[in-house]
Amino acid sequence: MTQTEDFFKHVISHAKEYGFIFPSSEIYDGLSAVYDYGQYGVLLKNNLRNYWWQSMVQMHENIVGIDAAIFMHPTTWKASGHVDAFSDPLIDNKDSKKRYRADVLIEEHIAKIEGKIEKEVEKAAKRFENFDAAMFRNTNARVLEYQQKIDAINARFKAALENNNLAEVKQIILDLEIVCAISGSRNWTDVRQFNLMFHTQLGSVADEASTIYLRPETAQGIFVNFLNVQKTGRMKIPFGIAQTGKAFRNEIVARQFIFRMREFEQMEMQFFVKPGTELTWYEYWKETRLAWHKALGMPPQKYRYHDHIKLAHYANAACDIEFEFPFGFKELEGIHSRTDFDLKAHEQYSGKKLQYFDPELNESYVPYVVETSVGLDRMFLATLSTALQTETLDDGTTRDVLKLHPALAPVKAAIMPLVKKDGLPDKAREIMRTLQFDHYCQYDEKDSIGKRYRRQDAIGTPFCITVDHQTLTDNTVTIRHRDSMQQQRIAIAKLPQTVMEAVSFKKLFV
Numbered sequence: 080m081t082q083t084e085d086f087f088k089h090v091i092s093h094a095k096e097y098g099f100i101f102p103s104s105e106i107y108d109g110l111s112a113v114y115d116y117g118q119y120g121v122l123l124k125n126n127l128r129n130y131w132w133q134s135m136v137q138m139h140e141n142i143v144g145i146d147a148a149i150f151m152h153p154t155t156w157k158a159s160g161h162v163d164a165f166s167d168p169l170i171d172n173k174d175s176k177k178r179y180r181a182d183v184l185i186e187e188h189i190a191k192i193e194g195k196i197e198k199e200v201e202k203a204a205k206r207f208e209n210f211d212a213a214m215f216r217n218t219n220a221r222v223l224e225y226q227q228k229i230d231a232i233n234a235r236f237k238a239a240l241e242n243n244n245l246a247e248v249k250q251i252i253l254d255l256e257i258v259c260a261i262s263g264s265r266n267w268t269d270v271r272q273f274n275l276m277f278h279t280q281l282g283s284v285a286d287e288a289s290t291i292y293l294r295p296e297t298a299q300g301i302f303v304n305f306l307n308v309q310k311t312g313r314m315k316i317p318f319g320i321a322q323t324g325k326a327f328r329n330e331i332v333a334r335q336f337i338f339r340m341r342e343f344e345q346m347e348m349q350f351f352v353k354p355g356t357e358l359t360w361y362e363y364w365k366e367t368r369l370a371w372h373k374a375l376g377m378p379p380q381k382y383r384y385h386d387h388i389k390l391a392h393y394a395n396a397a398c399d400i401e402f403e404f405p406f407g408f409k410e411l412e413g414i415h416s417r418t419d420f421d422l423k424a425h426e427q428y429s430g431k432k433l434q435y436f437d438p439e440l441n442e443s444y445v446p447y448v449v450e451t452s453v454g455l456d457r458m459f460l461a462t463l464s465t466a467l468q469t470e471t472l473d474d475g476t477t478r479d480v481l482k483l484h485p486a487l488a489p490v491k492a493a494i495m496p497l498v499k500k501d502g503l504p505d506k507a508r509e510i511m512r513t514l515q516f517d518h519y520c521q522y523d524e525k526d527s528i529g530k531r532y533r534r535q536d537a538i539g540t541p542f543c544i545t546v547d548h549q550t551l552t553d554n555t556v557t558i559r560h561r562d563s564m565q566q567q568r569i570a571i572a573k574l575p576q577t578v579m580e581a582v583s584f585k586k587l588f589v
């Protein structure tokens with residue numbers, strides 16, 4: 080097992096052991112790609128959602144939020160293209176019976192070639208002083224050869240997808256000699272399209288007309304409410320509608336813990352703009368969203384843009400913000416310039432006008448849309464896996480510590496009496512009461528103080544406040560900082576301000 084696989088396993092077991100994430104219905108052996116958030120997980124998830132909501136809705140005068148229902152009229156999904164086109168190409172290996180996404184097999188093959196390029200660049204960087212990586216990529220024969228291979232595969236793959244030529248997709252897999260990771264064979268079935276929407280019946284009449292879907296994205300709830308919000312909120316273009324909520328996809332290959340789930344949560348914002356200005360806004364949101372991620376303090380080199388080579392039927396520009404998860408760079412957020420596709424399609428299917436009267440131009444038009452769409456669970460995984468660190472201390476012991484941004488920490492402060500007697504518990508509870516209106520705090524009197532610190536480190540609590548005998552005489556406590564483990568004696572009166580300053584979301588916006 081590689082170090083990264085080991086680390087990823089460590090993240091998963093830490094998440095379970097400390098009450099962040101449990102497999103769904105675990106007593107029945109779980110349900111594939113469905114997870115429950117535990118007592119600390121739900122707090123971290125809420126904090127991530129709040130950070131998104133505050134930055135999108137609270138900090139933008141021209142963005143408002145809604146909460147649309149999960150069930151929608153089935154024609155919504157006909158209009159959006161999901162009934163006909165929301166599918167992934169799947170392929171099975173006949174020997175292992177393992178199912179794969181054909182596009183993912185090809186993308187992973189390309190990633191391997193990219194890995195070879197990176198190795199060449201690294202080797203050369205070690206050899207030459209004043210090394211210019213960009214220049215090396217443009218001139219080195221071996222790198223150019225690898226790059227040509229990638230370009231050729233991409234071009235062939237793009238053409239196959241555009242023509243919906245599934246036989247060609249299979250042929251690419253055969254020509255690239257891609258093998259099944261389990262059987263090691265190239266004994267592949269044909270490639271088929273598989274629709275990812277879950278459906279169920281509305282009411283008691285089980286006929287075709289009563290089939291409804293669990294929404295596969297939250298965006299459509301925003302599009303169908305475009306006019307309701309615009310009129311009642313007297314919104315002027317450009318403006319945005321934001322929403323967070325559950326989405327459901329019957330993913331073919333659901334692995335990698337909460338990265339790819341069948342039930343997950345999205346945080347989406349549709350920004351309605353004047354036609355012709357969409358690409359300027361697209362660039363604006365691309366930059367703004369990356370800055371939002373980076374403000375959380377995770378290493379900047381863990382993020383990169385990935386521009387789409389094949390644009391979805393509704394888009395005229397699209398990119399992903401990718402994050403370096405424990406298993407490599409993968410999509411964290413999508414930013415899409417969706418043109419007027421959705422509103423026009425809903426106009427056509429509903430027969431209702433979905434237009435905006437622009438008082439400056441004195442005319443009506445169907446606005447264009449730039450969308451930002453981030454998975455809350457993927458944010459959670461990115462945050463948890465980056466924050467979890469194992470440190471060796473001076474005395475040779477180790478500690479697992481979650482170095483979360485304090486604004487995201489599930490518990491902001493743990494209040495601990497040094498001993499369970501002499502009135503220290505009462506004093507500790509009194510302090511707890513002054514803090515818990517504003518912050519989620521924890522009272523802990525069990526085990527040695529060292530063990531209590533370790534428990535709080537493991538869930539990312541930024542402050543441990545210890546009440547000792549001196550507290551009773553001078554109203555001071557020790558406050559221990561999670562990352563530095565430094566302890567400081569401060570007046571109880573200063574605690575509310577100290578904690579508030581550290582955990583406020585405000586710091587993320589300045």
Ligand code: ATP
Pocket residue numbers: 296328330337338339340341343344345410411412413452453454455456457
């Ligand atoms: P992928 O290519 O990884 O399947 P996607 O391009 O289909 O993702 P979008 O439709 O753009 O994803 O959805 C927007 C966001 O929703 C993604 O960036 C991701 O963070 C999140 N998301 C999508 N599918 C899942 C899933 N199955 N589990 C968890 N999060 C998801």
